[in-house]
Amino acid sequence: MPTYARLLGTPGLRHHGACLQPPAGLPAALLYYLAYTGSWVSREELSFLFWADVPEEKARKNLRNLLVRIKEFSYTEGLETERSRVRWQVEIDVRAFHEAVQGQDVQRIVKIYEGEFLAGFYLDDALEFSAWLERERQFLHCQWREGSLNLASSLESKGDYTQAAEILAALTEVDPLDEESLCRQLEHLQQRGDTSKALRLFETFQQRLGRDLGGVPKPATLALVAALRQAHVPPPTLQKVSAKARRLDQIIRFCT
Numbered sequence: 114m115p116t117y118a119r120l121l122g123t124p125g126l127r128h129h130g131a132c133l134q135p136p137a138g139l140p141a142a143l144l145y146y147l148a149y150t151g152s153w154v155s156r157e158e159l160s161f162l163f164w165a166d167v168p169e170e171k172a173r174k175n176l177r178n179l180l181v182r183i184k185e186f187s188y189t190e191g192l193e194t195e196r197s198r199v200r201w202q203v204e205i206d207v208r209a210f211h212e213a214v215q216g217q218d219v220q221r222i223v224k225i226y227e228g229e230f231l232a233g234f235y236l237d238d239a240l241e242f243s244a245w246l247e248r249e250r251q252f253l254h255c256q257w258r259e260g261s262l263n264l265a266s267s268l269e270s271k272g273d274y275t276q277a278a279e280i281l282a283a284l285t286e287v288d289p290l291d292e293e294s295l296c297r298q299l300e301h302l303q304q305r306g307d308t309s310k311a312l313r314l315f316e317t318f319q320q321r322l323g324r325d326l327g328g329v330p331k332p333a334t335l336a337l338v339a340a341l342r343q344a345h346v347p348p349p350t351l352q353k354v355s356a357k358a359r360r361l362d363q364i365i366r367f368c369t
Contacts, residue, residue: 124145
């Protein structure tokens with residue numbers, strides 16, 4: 114059975130039915146990068162990616178030593194190395210994700226995306242690799258986010274508000290400062306008549322926005338919340354009801 118690489122969410126490999134974690138650091142970074150690329154990559158590119166601040170000759174030597182090391186792993190038998198380039202073709206979840214995006218299959222997009230690209234994986238002292246990793250994370254996250262919003266809209270149009278609410282909640286859970294997704298969630302709760310929960314969500318978002326970014330909600334968000342507050346009229350307490358009843362009784366007695 115060929116090696117399978119899971120790159121969305123917590124990364125890992127599966128080989129002959131066994132789940133594996135490659136050695137942390139450079140071995141894992143190189144394998145994940147080659148798996149994600151899936152095509153020939155020049156040794157020059159790889160040397161720069163991981164050792165940009167190292168003299169070229171030393172960087173190439175580092176890459177040669179690293180390739181010798183990872184070729185000894187049982188799950189890298191498909192790793193191809195040539196004088197000027199390297200390739201490792203394995204099945205990856207990101208490929209299925211891209212196919213779902215191209216086919217506009219929003220349900221598969223949401224299902225396949227189990228978390229951000231290489232979640233929790235970082236590599237110290239490799240600025241070029243880190244920059245590449247951040248770009249790809251943002252790119253894949255945006256595709257998942259757009260697919261999730263489209264799926265939520267589709268579910269709402271079919272009257273499936275429960276599942277739509279779960280998808281919108283997942284968006285704000287991944288990115289608590291995603292204001293557009295928050296507004297969609299507030300609108301959804303407003304339609305369900307759950308204004309109390311909507312206002313609590315907004316207050317949490319507003320506090321976090323100010324604390325983390327020193328920002329304030331957008332005017333459109335504030336207008337939506339103002340409408341929610343206007344519609345949210347808490348029921349009068351028993352004490353207030355009793356006081357009103359006593360005043361009304363006094364007026365009736367006075368008039369009679």
